Amino acid sequence: MLRAGIVGLPNVGKSTLFNALVENAKAEAANFPFCTKNPNVGIVSVPDERLNVLSDISKSKQIVPAQVEFVDIAGLIEGASKGEGMGNAFLSNIREVDAIVHMVRCFDNDDIIHVSGSVDPVRDIQVINLELALADLGQVEKRIERTKKQARTSKEAQFELTVLEKIAAELNEGKSVRQVSLTDEEKETIKFLGLLTSKPIIFAANVSEDHLATGNEYVEKVRKVAAEENAQVAVVSAQVESELIELPPEERADFLASLGVEEGGLKSLIRATYTLLGLRTYFTSGEQETRAWTIKAGMLAPQAAGVIHSDFERGFIRAETVAYKDLVTNGSMNAAKEKGLVKSEGKEYVVQEGDVMLFRFNV
Numbered sequence: 001m002l003r004a005g006i007v008g009l010p011n012v013g014k015s016t017l018f019n020a021l022v023e024n025a026k027a028e029a030a031n032f033p034f035c036t037k038n039p040n041v042g043i044v045s046v047p048d049e050r051l052n053v054l055s056d057i058s059k060s061k062q063i064v065p066a067q068v069e070f071v072d073i074a075g076l077i078e079g080a081s082k083g084e085g086m087g088n089a090f091l092s093n094i095r096e097v098d099a100i101v102h103m104v105r106c107f108d109n110d111d112i113i114h115v116s117g118s119v120d121p122v123r124d125i126q127v128i129n130l131e132l133a134l135a136d137l138g139q140v141e142k143r144i145e146r147t148k149k150q151a152r153t154s155k156e157a158q159f160e161l162t163v164l165e166k167i168a169a170e171l172n173e174g175k176s177v178r179q180v181s182l183t184d185e186e187k188e189t190i191k192f193l194g195l196l197t198s199k200p201i202i203f204a205a206n207v208s209e210d211h212l213a214t215g216n217e218y219v220e221k222v223r224k225v226a227a228e229e230n231a232q233v234a235v236v237s238a239q240v241e242s243e244l245i246e247l248p249p250e251e252r253a254d255f256l257a258s259l260g261v262e263e264g265g266l267k268s269l270i271r272a273t274y275t276l277l278g279l280r281t282y283f284t285s286g287e288q289e290t291r292a293w294t295i296k297a298g299m300l301a302p303q304a305a306g307v308i309h310s311d312f313e314r315g316f317i318r319a320e321t322v323a324y325k326d327l328v329t330n331g332s333m334n335a336a337k338e339k340g341l342v343k344s345e346g347k348e349y350v351v352q353e354g355d356v357m358l359f360r361f362n363v
Contacts, residue, residue, distance in 0.1 A: 001043075001067055002067075002099070002294065003068075003096070003097045004068060004069070004070055004098065004099045004100070004202075004269075005070075005073050005093060005096075005099075005101065006070060006071065006073060006204075007073050007094060007128065008102060008104060008105075008124070009114075009127065011114060012103050012104065012124070012206060013105065013238035014072055014073075014103050015040070016241075016242055017236065017238040017241055018040060018042065018072035020238065020245050021042065021070055021269075040072040041071050041072075042072075043067050044067065044069075044266065045067055046068055046281075046292065047270075048066070048292055050324055051063050051283070051292055053328055054283055054285040054290045054327070054356065055285070055290040057285070057327065057328070057331065057333075058285040058287060058290055059287060060285060060286065060287060060288065061288055061289060062288070063289065063291075064290070064291040064292070065291075066281060066292040066293065070101075071093065071096075091196065094196050094199070095196065098277065099199060099202065099276065099277060100199050101201075102125065102128065102201055102203050103204045104121045104124055105206055105218075106205040106206055106216060106218035107208040107211070107216075108208075121205070121218050121222050122225060133174065136177060136195045136196050137168060139193060139195065140167055140168045140193070140195070141168060144164045144168065147161045148161060159189065163182070163186045164190065166180065166182075167195075176197035176229065177197045177198035178199075178201070178231075179229065179230070200277055201229065201231045201232075202231060202232045202233070202234055202272045203232070204234050204265070205218065205234070205236065206238050208237065208239060209237050209239055209240045212261055215235055219235055232275060234269045234272040235268065236264075236265030236268060240259065241264055241266070252264070274294075277296075278296060279295070280294070280296070280353045281354065282355040282356070283355070284308070284358065293307050293308065294307070298350060299350070299351050300347060300349060300350060301316065301318075301347060301357075301359075302347050304319075305359045305361065308359070311363060312361050314361075315362035316347060317360040317362060318344050318360050320342055320344055320345075321349070321351075321356065321357045322341055322343070322355070322356050323352070323354060323356075324356055325354070326341040327356050
């Protein structure tokens with residue numbers, strides 16, 4: 001399951017968004033710094049209209065969507081890398097997530113306190129980036145000292161030392177590990193460190209409902225920073241998300257349409273996360289259930305089968321697969337088969353986005 005940590009300065013709307021995303025979560029949202037002292041965790045179903053369509057075709061008894069785990073992490077302030085505020089706990093919590101959702105305040109409201117006294121998304125991003133970079137630099141420098149001794153007799157340690165020194169130089173220049181040009185081998189060498197600035201990041205620009213459809217000058221500043229960081233941007237409104245959950249599901253689309261948008265923040269965040277991490281979705285569908293499965297782009301059929309169960313990968317024989325659009329257009333698996341649209345694929349087949357699959361395997 002994908003695990004995304006929502007981070008940001010205090011009072012930028014993290015807990016409000018978290019509560020809205022997980023609907024029944026009990027995260028405390030209040031107008032004072034550090035109201036989130038411990039990380040709140042919630043499991044969120046990934047919205048995907050294709051599941052309902054496939055379920056109707058297969059007459060499935062249940063639908064099982066893919067899931068994302070969101071972690072609402074305590075607000076960070078300047079000096080966190082040295083333990084200020086909730087610094088040490090905050091940094092420890094970030095190390096445990098797959099991706100960072102960096103929530104940035106992009107709205108004006110005199111009634112909501114800003115820890116720095118004014119709204120400036122670029123400054124706010126720089127505060128957190130600097131603290132994460134300083135934390136990484138401290139960790140890298142400690143590792144360098146240890147590795148220097150090992151490098152006297154070990155070629156592996158010599159290689160690691162070269163990579164660490166390369167990263168340290170860039171961190172000292174204010175760059176993140178994401179911005180350092182590293183080979184796959186170099187990345188693998190330092191993977192165990194769990195460096196904070198190496199994690200994929202999505203900037204969630206938190207706007208008022210008036211700017212959800214159009215954005216504003218603050219959002220454009222966030223997009224400029226994101227382009228330099230090779231990051232994704234999702235425009236969200238914690239205010240709108242909190243109002244959405246108060247409405248019956250059938251009324252939510254109309255409410256969003258009245259604001260000039262087709263989807264809420266959850267879909268935007270998940271789409272940005274999937275794009276950033278190179279994730280894909282395939283489906284299994286039958287009378288018992290229709291289910292969405294998350295895989296990495298480029299996965300072969302046996303690996304995709306292994307996401308369901310390791311036995312499926314070990315005993316893989318073949319996969320019967322049909323593109324989602326082809327199945328829907330023809331209305332049933334049998335009709336798709338008659339037109340030759342259901343393929344029998346072997347171990348070298350690369351699973352595509354939206355494939356509907358049935359695996360054949362030996363136990």
